[in-house]
Amino acid sequence: MIRRLLPFVGGALPITVCAVLALPAFAQDEPLPDVQADAGVVDGGDVDGGDLDGGVVATPVPVVAPVVAAPAPVVPQKQVLEPGADTDTGVKGHVYDAKTKQPMAVAPVLVKGGGKTRTTMTDEQGGYRLYLPPGTYSVMSYYDLYHGARIKGAKVNRGKLLNLNLMLFPLDENEEVSIQEFEIAYRADTTSAAAQDQLRLASSSIGEGFGAKQMSQVGASDAGGAAARVVGVQVEDNQLVVRGLGGRYTRVLLNGVPVPSTDPDLPGADLDLFPTHVIDSLNISKTFLPNSPADFAGGLMEIKSVTFPRKFTFEIGLSTGANSQSTFRDNLTYKGGKYDFLGYDDGSRSLPSAIPPAEPVTISRTGRYQSFDSIYEATRAFSNRWQYSYTTGLPKIGISSTLGASRKFGDRSRVGYLVTASYDYEMLRKIGIARPRPVSTSDGSLMVLNDYKLESGTEEVAMNAFGTASVDLGPDHSLTLVSLFNRSASDETQLQRGINGELGNDALFEKWQLQFLARSLWFNQFFGDHRNLAGTRLRLRWTAFQSSGRREEPDRRTIAYGPEGGSSRWLTRSGSGERFYSNLEQNDIGLTTSLRFPLWSQAWGTLGVWGQRTGRDFDNRRFRMLRATENGVPAEAFSAPIEEIFGPTGVGRLSRIGEFTRDDDSYRAKQVLYAAYGMAETPLIGRLSLAGGVRTEVFQQEVESFNVFKAQAAAMPGDQMRTDRTDTDYLPGANLKYELTKDMLLRAAYGVTVSRPQARELAPFQYYDFVRDRNIVGNPNLSRTLIQNADLRWEWFIGEGEVLALSTFYKKFDKPIELVISNPNYDSQFRNAKGATNIGVEGEARLSLKRLANALKRFSLDGNFALVQSKIEINPEDAGAVAANRPLYGQAPYVINLALRFHEPDTQFSASVVYNVVGPRLSDVGVRSGDLILPNIDEQAFHSLDLISSIGVGKHLKIKARARNLLFQTIRLKQGSFLTQRIEPGLTVSVGLSYEY
Secondary structure: OHHHHHHHOOOOOOEEEEEEEEOOOEOOOOOOOOOOOOOOOOOOOOOOOOOOOOOOOOOOOOOOOOOOOOOOOOOOOOOOOOOOOOOOOEEEEEEEEOOOOOEOOOOEEEEEEOOEEEEEEOOOOOEEEEEOOOEEEEEEEOOOOEOOEEEEEEEEOOOOEEEOOEEEOEOOOOOOOOEEEEEEEEOOOOOOHHHHHHHHHHOOOOEEEEEHHHHHHOOOOEHHHHHOOOOOEEEEOOEEEEOOEEHHHEEEEEOOEEOOOOOOOOOOOOHHHOEHHHEEEEEEEOOOOOOOOOOOOOEEEEEEEOOOOOOOEEEEEEEEEEEOOOOOOEEEEEOOOOOHHHOOOOOOOOOOOOOOOOOOOOOOOOOOOOOHHHHHHHHHOOOOOOOEEEEEOOOEEEEEEEEEEEEEEOOOEEEEEEEEEEEEEEEEEEEEEEOOOOEEOOOOOEEOOEEEEEEEEEEEEEEEEEEEEEEEEOOOEEEEEEEEEEEEEEEEEEEEEEEEOOOOOOOEEEEEEEEEEEEEEEEEEEEEEEEOHHHOOOEEEEEEEEEEEEEEEEEEEEEEEEEEOOEEEEOOOOOOOEEEEEEEEEEEEEEEEEEEEEOOOOOEEEEEEEEEEEEEEEEEEEEEEEEOHHHOOOHHHHHOOHHHHOOOOOEOOOEEEEEOOOOOOEEEEEEEEEEEEEEEEEEOOOOEEEEEEEEEEEEEEEEEEEOHHHHHOOOOOOOOEEEEEEEEEEEEEEEEEEEEEOOEEEEEEEEEEEEOOOHHHHOOOEEEEOOOOEEEEOOOOOOOEEEEEEEEEEEEEEEOOEEEEEEEEEEEEEOOEEEEEOOOOOOEEEEEOOEEEEEEEEEEEEEEHHHOOHHHOOEEEEEEEEEEEEEEEOOHHHOOOOOOEEOOOOOOOEEEEEEEEEEEOOOOEEEEEEEEEEOOEEEEOOOEEOOEEOOOEEEOOEEEEEEEEEEEEOOOEEEEEEEEOOOOOOEEEEEOOEEEEEEEOOOEEEEEEEEEO
C-alpha cells in the first residue's frame, strides 16, 4: 500500500511533461450511463513508490506518434483544494471508448481555465472529479491510439459539480494524424490541510503537518506561531517544545538539514528566524526513523521552503499593528545607536579601541596599567550611557515583497527562481510585579521579602531575505539552491523598582539593565534529486550545506540604587555597574546523501551517510564600575545620578573601572558528526507494513575554555580547560502501520534516540541571569542522555481535510541533563540527573460542520489536546538544596487548541476564532529555606484567544486582520499559592494589505 500511495502525494518539485493530443477533438454531447465516480487525483509522487518529499507527476511517457502502450497505473487520491474551490463546485464525469462504450481507466484529464492547467486521471471505472473555482473551462482528455477529446466553454457555477463525459475515438492506422502538443506543468500543492493529510496518510512515521494555507488561517507570522497549533506542541521563548520536551530534546531542520542555534544559552533553533512567507509547509515527526537525525526525543520539525512559481509572480505587503500596553504609551528606552532600527549597532556599544585585546584592565606592576591614573584614563574611553528614559511607543510596521518566475528551455526542462525579503519593527512594553525569594514562616507558608514592580521596553527588529533557484532537467533530475539570511535584534530596557527586604523594608530599591542583543544566520543549501538512474528504479538524493551564525551582545549594562546610610545610593552589589561584552560565532558545513532502491515486491531499501562539522567560538569581557574609595570621597556622594558618577567629572573622583573577566569565560568548541544508516520499507502480512532500520552515529566533541588574555599571548600548558569526548551510538528505529480500512490506520513505533550536551553546558563559563538573579555555570563532566521512545496511534481520515486521531506515548531517559540549583544562594549548574520518564496521551479532531447541517458547510472545527506527565529523579548528592523528584522543566500537564473557521470562496472571506491554553509548567525549582524545601515555581496556565480574518478585494488585493489575547490574559508565576511574578502583555491588533500580480 505504501508503494501505491507515495506517487501521488509528492512534494514541491515541478515537472514538465509534453502530452500529445491527436486531432480532431470531438465535442462530447452524447449522454452516457451515469457511473458514479468517487475521487479526483492529487498528482505528484514517484511512479516507483518514492518518498513524499520530491515526487514527479505520474503521467504517460510523451510520444509524438501512436504506440501500443498504456499510461502507468495510478491510484486516484483526494484532490488538494485550491483557493476559491470547495467540494461542491467543479467538474466530474467519465472517459469512455466511443466505440465500445467501455470506461477508460487511468486516462489523463486536463482542465484549462483561469490561467492554469489542472490535471487528474480517471479511476478504474473511468471516472474523474476536479474541484474548481467558478469560471469557464476547457476539459480535455487523450489516450495512446485514440483521438483526443475536448469540451470548450464549460461553465462551472458555485455549488454544482458539472457532469461532463468525454468519448475517445480509436485511431485508424491508415489515417493521417496531426499532432498538437501541450505542456502540463504541475507542482503538488502541499500547503493545505487536505494535502497534509494525504502526506500523513502515506507516511511511515507518526507526526503532523501544517501547510502555508493553514498558517494563514491561524494568523501565524513565523514558524513558531504555526507550530504552536500542532497537537502536543508549545513554543516558549521562540523555542520548540513537543510533548513537554524542549530545547535539547527537539530539533529543527530546513529542507532536511539541522538549523544551528545562535544563542549559547539555548540549545534549540529560534523559530522566529523563519517567517511564514518563506515556508511551504512544516512537519513535526514524533517518532524516530534512521533516515533522520537521532538527537531528539520530543519531536523533529522539518521546514520545507517555498519553491519557484510557474508564472511570473510579484507580491508586496504592508502591515501595521498596535498593542494596548505599548502603542502611544511611555515606553522604557535609553540612548542607543543610530542604526538600532536596522538591527545593527553603530559602534557606540563597541569595546573602545583604547582597551587592549590581550591585557586586562587591572593594576599590575608589569602591565600597561600601573597606577590609578592609567585606570582612570581607560575608564574615560568607555561611553557614558547608563540612564534609562521614556519615549512614546510607535505602532508596529512591516513590509515584505516576493518576486519569482520560471522559464521552459528545451523540450522537458525548466529553470526558475523565487526571492523574498521582509522587514519588521515593533516596540513592546510589558508591566507587572515580581516578588522573588520569599521566606517561609513558622507554619510553612511563604511571606514577601522582595516586592518589585516590573517594567520593560523593547525595540524589536527582524530582517529576512530568502532566495531559491532550481533547474529541472526533465521529470527525473533536479538541482536546487537555497539561501536564507536573517537578522534579528532586540534593544531592551528592564526596570525593577520596589522594596528589597535584604536591604531594608522601608527604602526604595531600583535596578535596571540595558541590553542590545543581535542574532544573524546565513544558511546555504545545494541539493539534487535524481530518479530512475540509468533506466533503473534507483533514486539518489544529496545535499551540501553551509551556515554561519552570530550572536552579539555588546555592552550590556546593569545598575542598582538602594538604601545605604539612610539614603538611596549607587550600590556595587548584584552586578551593579557591570559592562558585559560577548560574541558568539558558529560555522557549520556538511554533506548528506541517500540511495533508495527496490528490494522485492512493493519493498524499498534506503542507505545513507551524513557528515557535519560545527565550529563555535565564544568570547567575552567583563568590566565593572567601582567606587574610587582610594580618594576618600564621602559615601553620600554616590547618591548623585549615575551618569554623573560615571561621567567626566566623576571618573577618578567617584568611580573607576575594573576588569573581572574570568579565566574560563571564553571557549572554543568543535563538533563532528558521522552517521550511516540502513532502512527498509516493506509490507509484512496483509495490510501490515514496516519501516525500520538502524542508524549509527559517531559524535566527536571538543570544548576548550581558556583565559582570553593568555590565549592571545603565549599560552602555557594548563592555561586551558579542555573536554575531548567521542560517543558512538547504534540507534534502532521501527514504525509499524496497519490499515484497518483505506482511510483508517493503526500505528506503532519504537526507537532509541540521544541528547548530547551543548558546548555552552560543557564550558565552565559563568553567566548572570538578570531575571532570576543568579549565576549559571557549565559542567565539563556531563554525559550524553539515552532515550527510549514508544508510541501508539489510531488515525481516521474521515473526509476532505477531516481527521480523528488518538495517540499515547512513553519515554524513558537515562542520565538526562538538567539545570540543578546547587545551594540556597541559587547558584546553578548543568548536571546529569539519575533518570526521568515522560508519558502522555494526545487527541485530534478536524471536522466540517456540514456534517451537522448543510447551512454550516462553510464552517469547520479544529481541536487537539495533549495530556503529559513527567518525573525526573535527581541524584542524591544534588538533592540537598532541592526536592529529589519533580517534573521536567517546561513540561505542561495539558495543551489544548481549538479553532472555529469560516470560509466563503466567492467573496474570498475567511475568519477564524483560535483558542489555545498551555497548562502550568515548572519554571524554577524551590530551594531549601532552613529545614524546609520551598515549593517549585510554576508558570500558570495562559488562555489565549485570537481572532483572524482576511478578505480578497478584486483579483490582486488581500486584507488581513488579527487580534491577539482578546481575553487580556496575564502571565503569572506562582510558588505554591504565593504569586512571585505577574506580567501583562496586553491586547495586540494588526492589519495587513498585500498586492499580488
